[in-house]
Amino acid sequence: MTNYEKIKAMSVEEMAKALCDYYNIDYCVNCPAFNTEGKYTECAIKWLESEADEND
Helix, strand or coil: CCHHHHHHCCCHHHHHHHHHHHCCCCCCCCCCCCCCCCCCHHHHHHHHCCCCCCCC
16 A cells, blocks of 8 residues: 555545644644643644545
């Protein structure tokens, strides 16, 4: 399995955690989804499930 295939096989939750880990987003105190248990992936999940911007 290639790295690309592994990434494509990730669930939305796994991808959100991977993005947050990669960008070191465990301190996102301004994020409305942040809580004291460190559930910082909620914003990333919302972004991943949103429609893509055609201009990006």
